[in-house]
Amino acid sequence: ATPTPALARLFFEANFRPFAITPTASPRGFLTGYYEPEVEGSLIPSADYAVPVYARPPDLISDAPGSNKGPAYRMQNGARVPYWNRAEIEDGALAGRGLEICWLKDPVDLFFMQIQGSARVRLPDGRVIRLNYDGHNGQPYVPVGRLLIERGIVPRNEMSMDRIRAFMEADPAAGKALRRESPSFVFFKAVPLKDGEGALGAQGIGLTPGRSIAVDRALHTYGTPVFISARLPIASPAPETPFQRLMIAQDTGSAIVGPARADLFFGAGAEAGRIAGRIRDPGDFFLLLPRFEPREAAP
Numbered sequence: 128a129t130p131t132p133a134l135a136r137l138f139f140e141a142n143f144r145p146f147a148i149t150p151t152a153s154p155r156g157f158l159t160g161y162y163e164p165e166v167e168g169s170l171i172p173s174a175d176y177a178v179p180v181y182a183r184p185p186d187l188i189s190d191a192p193g194s195n196k197g198p199a200y201r202m203q204n205g206a207r208v209p210y211w212n213r214a215e216i217e218d219g220a221l222a223g224r225g226l227e228i229c230w231l232k233d234p235v236d237l238f239f240m241q242i243q244g245s246a247r248v249r250l251p252d253g254r255v256i257r258l259n260y261d262g263h264n265g266q267p268y269v270p271v272g273r274l275l276i277e278r279g280i281v282p283r284n285e286m287s288m289d290r291i292r293a294f295m296e297a298d299p300a301a302g303k304a305l306r307r308e309s310p311s312f313v314f315f316k317a318v319p320l321k322d323g324e325g326a327l328g329a330q331g332i333g334l335t336p337g338r339s340i341a342v343d344r345a346l347h348t349y350g351t352p353v354f355i356s357a358r359l360p361i362a363s364p365a366p367e368t369p370f371q372r373l374m375i376a377q378d379t380g381s382a383i384v385g386p387a388r389a390d391l392f393f394g395a396g397a398e399a400g401r402i403a404g405r406i407r408d409p410g411d412f413f414l415l416l417p418r419f420e421p422r423e424a425a426p
Contacts, residue, residue, distance in 0.1 A: 139373065143415035145354060148387045156387025158357055158410040160403030161243050161341065161380070163326040163395035165255075166236040168229045168248035176230040178237050180248075181221055183262040183314040196345075196381055199265025210264040212310035217303075228258065228317055235295045238306050239288065241313035244380060245326045247395060258315040259327055266310035268381045274308060287364075288404030311381070326395065328378030336394030341378035346386050347414075351376045355389065357410030366408050373415075387412040 130138070150156060169176035187210055188200040200207040211220040229248055231237050240246035244260040272291050275281040281290050295302025318327065328334045328341070330349040340353060347353075353374050361368035374391070383390050391406065393399040 139352065139415060142418055143352065144418050145413040145415055148412040148414055150385060150387045153409075155409040156389070156412045157385075158355070158359070158389055158391060158406055158408050159382075160391045160393050160406035162393045162399035162403040163245050163247060164236065164240050164243055164400060165247040165249060165396055166231055166233070166240060168231045168256075169251055170229050172227070172230045176232055178231040178234045179222070179227040180229050180231060180237060180258060181216070181226045181314050182228050182316060184221060184224070184226055187262060187264070187314075189262065189265065197265065199263065210266070211312075212264065212266045213312045214307045214310070216264070216312050217307070228315060229256070234306070235292055235302065238295075239292070241311075244313070244378075246315075247320065255320060257318050257320040257326075259318050260313060260329075261316040262314045263381070264310075264312040264314075266312065268311040269309035270382065271305050271309055274305065286407065289401065326392070328392075330377045332377065334377055334392045335375075336392060336399065337372070338374055339377045339392040340374045341380045341383050341390035341392070342376040343383050343385055343388060344379040347376050349376055352415040353389065354413040354415060355391075355410050356413075357408055359408055359410075360405045361402055364405055370410075 148156065167176075168180070172179070184201075186201050188202070188207065189197065190199075191197045199210040201210050202208075229250075231248070236246075240258070246258050248256050248258060250256065272281070272286050272288075275291065275294060276283050276286055280294065295305065326334045328339060329344070340355075342351075342353070353376055354372070355374055356371045358366050359368050359370045360366045361370065374389070376389075378390070378392065380390055387410075389410075389412070391403070393403045
């Protein structure tokens with residue numbers, strides 16, 4: 128049976144001790160949000176569906192297979208060279224190799240699903256397929272929102288994924304150029320999608336909206352409980368919604384770096400995307416560690 132909230136709270140209070148995590152450079156941690164996009168796509172390319180989604184290429188060599196960090200290579204004339212960057216892939220470096228899983232309508236959709244790490248693709252006949260992260264090209268991820276702020280195009284206090292998307296859609300050529308300033312490129316794999324099933328995290332299990340977080344995998348272990356306290360722009364664009372909640376570390380991401388850094392998962396669809404896209408806020412982190420060390424069973 129599912130425990131009541133009161134019983135769950137008693138369990139964690141009795142069995143875990145909280146430890147505040149404070150970054151060296153600031154008194155508080157930093158929170159962002161992510162979600163699972165739903166985009167339009169097709170299994171057959173056409174004039175309407177012309178943006179390929181690529182599977183992981185077999186010639187991609189990674190020093191850390193399964194990781195979303197670190198360099199990646201390919202062999203050229205017997206030597207390892209950096210793998211193709213975003214611009215080279217967009218210009219056809221992987222075309223004609225049978226790596227296309229599907230084709231999307233909108234290149235902006237592909238860019239954002241690469242940031243999020245997964246997506247639901249709705250096909251013209253109404254079927255939905257799920258795509259999950261399956262590696263990257265080893266090139267650095269450049270936050271394009273930061274570039275828009277530095278260039279005075281979007282004020283820092285107004286930055287969100289919606290503002291980035293609006294910029295790209297208002298001027299497609301400028302949007303394409305901006306995307307190419309981030310040479311990182313993500314590859315996907317198709318996975319079964321059951322009714323009501325949520326996105327899969329890097330831990331390999333379904334994520335729970337409002338309870339799952341992505342953390343720095345180099346510093347934290349999957350399954351660790353983390354209590355987060357903050358005021359976030361959930362009910363409105365103003366950071367006024369109290370957020371005091373026990374979360375579970377179940378995912379990671381290349382932009383999630385540091386001991387008090389987390390990406391909060393908000394679910395799938397447009398509304399989850401709107402909320403996730405405007406979260407860039409400070410928060411307090413408390414790592415919950417077991418009070419008692421497990422004992423080996425008696426022989």
